[in-house]
Amino acid sequence: MSEHRFTLRLGDKRYPAQLAETPDPPRILYGIGDPSALVEGLGVVGARRATPYGLRCTRLFAGWAAGHGTSIISGAAIGCDREAHLAALDAGGNTLAVLGCGPDVDYPRRSAPLLAELRRCHVVVSECPFGQQPTRWSFVRRNRIIAGLARAVLVVEAGLPSGTFSTADAALDAGRDVLAVPGSVLSPESRGSNRLIRQGAIPITDVGELAQYLGLEGATPAAGDVAADDTLRALVADPMRPDDLARALGIDIVHTARTLGALEAAGHVVRYADGRYGIR
Amino acid sequence: MQATVATTTLTGVEAIAVEVQADVSPGLPVFGIVGLADTAVQEARDRVRAALRSVGFDFPNARVIVNLAPAPLRKHGTGFDLPIALAVLAATGQVPRAALDDVTAVGELGLDGSVREIPGMLAHAISAARSDRDLLGPISAGRIVGVVPQLRYRGIESLARMKGGLPATAPPKTSRAQTLAIPTIDVADIAGHESAKRGLEIAAAGRHNLLLVGPPGSGKSMLARALCGLLPPLTEAESLESALVHSVAGLDPRQCLDGIRPFRAPHHSCSVAGLVGGGTPPRPGEMSLAHNGVLFLDEFPEFGPASLQALRQPIEEGVITLVRAHGAVRYPARVTLTAAMNPCPCGYAGDPQRECRCTDGAVARYSARVGGPLYDRMDLTLRIDRVDPALIIDDAPVTPLSATVRSRITTAHAFAGTRHPCSMRSQLQADARALLEDAARHANLSGRAVTRVVRVARTIADLEQSVPIVVSHVAEALGYRSWDAT
Numbered sequence: 016m017s018e019h020r021f022t023l024r025l026g027d028k029r030y031p032a033q034l035a036e037t038p039d040p041p042r043i044l045y046g047i048g049d050p051s052a053l054v055e056g057l058g059v060v061g062a063r064r065a066t067p068y069g070l071r072c073t074r075l076f077a078g079w080a081a082g083h084g085t086s087i088i089s090g091a092a093i094g095c096d097r098e099a100h101l102a103a104l105d106a107g108g109n110t111l112a113v114l115g116c117g118p119d120v121d122y123p124r125r126s127a128p129l130l131a132e133l134r135r136c137h138v139v140v141s142e143c144p145f146g147q148q149p150t151r152w153s154f155v156r157r158n159r160i161i162a163g164l165a166r167a168v169l170v171v172e173a174g175l176p177s178g179t180f181s182t183a184d185a186a187l188d189a190g191r192d193v194l195a196v197p198g199s200v201l202s203p204e205s206r207g208s209n210r211l212i213r214q215g216a217i218p219i220t221d222v223g224e225l226a227q228y229l230g231l232e233g234a235t236p237a238a239g240d241v242a243a244d245d246t247l248r249a250l251v252a253d254p255m256r257p258d259d260l261a262r263a264l265g266i267d268i269v270h271t272a273r274t275l276g277a278l279e280a281a282g283h284v285v286r287y288a289d290g291r292y293g294i295r
Numbered sequence: 296m297q298a299t300v301a302t303t304t305l306t307g308v309e310a311i312a313v314e315v316q317a318d319v320s321p322g323l324p325v326f327g328i329v330g331l332a333d334t335a336v337q338e339a340r341d342r343v344r345a346a347l348r349s350v351g352f353d354f355p356n357a358r359v360i361v362n363l364a365p366a367p368l369r370k371h372g373t374g375f376d377l378p379i380a381l382a383v384l385a386a387t388g389q390v391p392r393a394a395l396d397d398v399t400a401v402g403e404l405g406l407d408g409s410v411r412e413i414p415g416m417l418a419h420a421i422s423a424a425r426s427d428r429d430l431l432g433p434i435s436a437g438r439i440v441g442v443v444p445q446l447r448y449r450g451i452e453s454l455a456r457m458k459g460g461l462p463a464t465a466p467p468k469t470s471r472a473q474t475l476a477i478p479t480i481d482v483a484d485i486a487g488h489e490s491a492k493r494g495l496e497i498a499a500a501g502r503h504n505l506l507l508v509g510p511p512g513s514g515k516s517m518l519a520r521a522l523c524g525l526l527p528p529l530t531e532a533e534s535l536e537s538a539l540v541h542s543v544a545g546l547d548p549r550q551c552l553d554g555i556r557p558f559r560a561p562h563h564s565c566s567v568a569g570l571v572g573g574g575t576p577p578r579p580g581e582m583s584l585a586h587n588g589v590l591f592l593d594e595f596p597e598f599g600p601a602s603l604q605a606l607r608q609p610i611e612e613g614v615i616t617l618v619r620a621h622g623a624v625r626y627p628a629r630v631t632l633t634a635a636m637n638p639c640p641c642g643y644a645g646d647p648q649r650e651c652r653c654t655d656g657a658v659a660r661y662s663a664r665v666g667g668p669l670y671d672r673m674d675l676t677l678r679i680d681r682v683d684p685a686l687i688i689d690d691a692p693v694t695p696l697s698a699t700v701r702s703r704i705t706t707a708h709a710f711a712g713t714r715h716p717c718s719m720r721s722q723l724q725a726d727a728r729a730l731l732e733d734a735a736r737h738a739n740l741s742g743r744a745v746t747r748v749v750r751v752a753r754t755i756a757d758l759e760q761s762v763p764i765v766v767s768h769v770a771e772a773l774g775y776r777s778w779d780a781t
Binding site: 256277282 | 487488489490492493508638644645646647655678680730731733734736737738766767769770771772773774
């Protein structure tokens with residue numbers, strides 16, 4: 016393994032300047048990878064139990080920003096975090112992970128392949144020394160580093176209560192902007208991000224708005240394809256169970272099941288783990 | 296003086312022939328039984344002696360040795376009482392020996408000489424009918440063994456009856472009830488749950504194994520019971536098979552004989568032997584008692600890992616083979632397995648009203664208790680959710696009665712039997728195949744998942760009496776695939 020370990024002390028020349036100026040910067044930053052990749056970027060955080068909607072938004076915004084030269088900073092957790100890293104990697108952009116355990120520890124274990132890739136080609140940092148196992152509180156402390164390294168934090172999907180809120184709070188403490196992707200009024204998984212918007216977070220409703228915020232050019236707002244199908248139109252706003260959908264549309268269950276199956280096969284809708292169907 | 300009386304003993308659901316030989320010779324008065332007899336058979340000595348005396352026969356004051364042949368076969372149970380008594384009576388000339396030549400006798404004796412029923416009377420009756428012999432046994436078993444075709448049954452209530460020679464054969468009975476009162480829930484009475492009810496119809500039509508996943512109190516058990524009512528009544532042959540298992544287990548087989556499909560719902564503390572059979576002597580388990588019916592396992596992951604994995608092979612083969620030191624026993628076990636489970640340890644994952652507080656690891660461990668190979672055997676997975684109370688109160692009955700659905704299922708079943716048995720893949724129409732390929736790509740289906748989708752689509756096509764599997768059949772079948780399949 017040719018992994019490159021490094022340690023940065025507060026005051027070192029290579030210690031990220033944007034992090035140093037936050038109220039509570041870590042005294043020592045442990046890392047693996049390329050320390051020069053610790054540039055200012057966009058923090059992308061969201062629920063671990065993300066819905067397909069959350070994952071799709073993560074991929075859209077993180078992928079676009081990374082593809083346009085903005086580094087994506089996240090926590091390598093499952094759900095939105097991982098999707099943000101992967102979208103950035105797929106877009107050929109820069110991305111870095113901040114962990115709540117030693118930078119050489121694979122946690123969560125499901126993210127191990129992702130972390131290996133990040134250590135090799137990008138950078139993984141932490142204020143925990145090498146080999147330290149995660150603790151419950153280390154993640155809350157970790158969130159302030161994500162906020163400190165970023166110029167703004169984008170909350171893609173958050174329910175209530177949500178750990179994502181601590182990152183948003185840390186961002187405000189560090190004087191960073193909080194951006195949030197709104198979700199359905201009916202979806203419990205979006206209640207947290209909607210509340211952030213009400214509390215003053217900047218809503219990001221399409222790529223153009225993100226581009227404008229980041230001061231980047233060349234964004235074409237995604238052409239919102241109007242759903243032609245009644246079923247799709249019903250599911251756009253709110254994922255539903257087949258029974259509820261059949262009742263809402265006034266068609267029988269067999270027909271509904273067949274429509275959903277055909278739409279799923281065509282890749283228009285997905286089945287959630289709780290049996291609801293939503294737009295992919 | 297010697298005499299021989301034929302009897303039968305149970306191994307599995309078969310009764311195999313055993314000869315009871317009695318030898319009465321002068322000497323010190325002894326009464327011995329040889330031929331690998333267990334305790335219950337050894338105790339027959341006291342019952343036989345008392346029974347003979349109390350009805351006025353003489354028990355010989357001599358050396359009486361009874362041999363049960365073939366000697367290496369282990370003999371269990373109290374069914375040997377009657378043939379041992381008859382062999383002693385024939386050997387001492389108190390009953391004419393010739394009268395017992397074409398008779399197979401089974402039954403337990405009371406001290407007063409009464410002849411009592413033993414477990415497995417149906418198995419003994421079938422064996423006797425097959426070897427074209429008269430069966431002599433307790434008169435009370437007459438109403439059950441009457442269904443066995445070509446059986447000549449001679450029932451006696453007491454050993455005293457043998458003083459007047461063999462009793463007459465009882466006329467065969469048609470014991471089937473004319474109207475079938477199925478003691479289950481009617482699907483028309485279930486409010487909401489529309490997609491689940493459709494799933495039940497498909498499962499019943501194709502005899503597919505079914506997994507119900509949902510939070511507590513969402514109606515999983517109710518739906519499982521309703522499934523039993525959707526299955527058409529047992530055919531004559533099936534009812535005899537199911538009744539046979541019940542009879543061998545010492546349970547009342549009359550419901551099976553009336554054509555009611557067995558519904559067994561063992562508690563999750565059930566042992567491996569309780570579930571698939573076992574013990575000494577071996578006894579059929581819950582899975583065999585549910586033969587031709589529904590085996591409902593509620594709280595599926597709470598069953599012991601050994602019990603669950605023991606289900607795998609019988610699900611595939613429809614028969615349980617218990618191999619023991621002294622031989623193998625086979626019990627039929629063709630069941631529609633219906634399992635119910637919560638989506639997570641707390642039960643509320645995906646419930647709109649209550650929040651699930653389980654960690655991802657806990658959910659994964661809970662689901663892993665069942666394990667991939669068993670999930671693979673569940674053709675349909677239905678998500679069951681709590682129905683809005685308002686709907687339960689004002690729901691107008693939109694679903695047809697169980698009887699209507701049952702007739703559709705019977706038609707589908709008959710259709711499946713007549714259609715040309717060629718490979719399922721060749722019945723898939725081109726666009727249905729394309730849809731399946733798209734689905735496999737988009738929903739990340741495994742090879743096994745694809746096979747199950749096709750199998751379910753085949754049943755949906757059967758319900759519409761369509762030989763080809765068209766695109767809408769596959770589309771619907773996709774919705775019933777397992778969540779674990781990806």
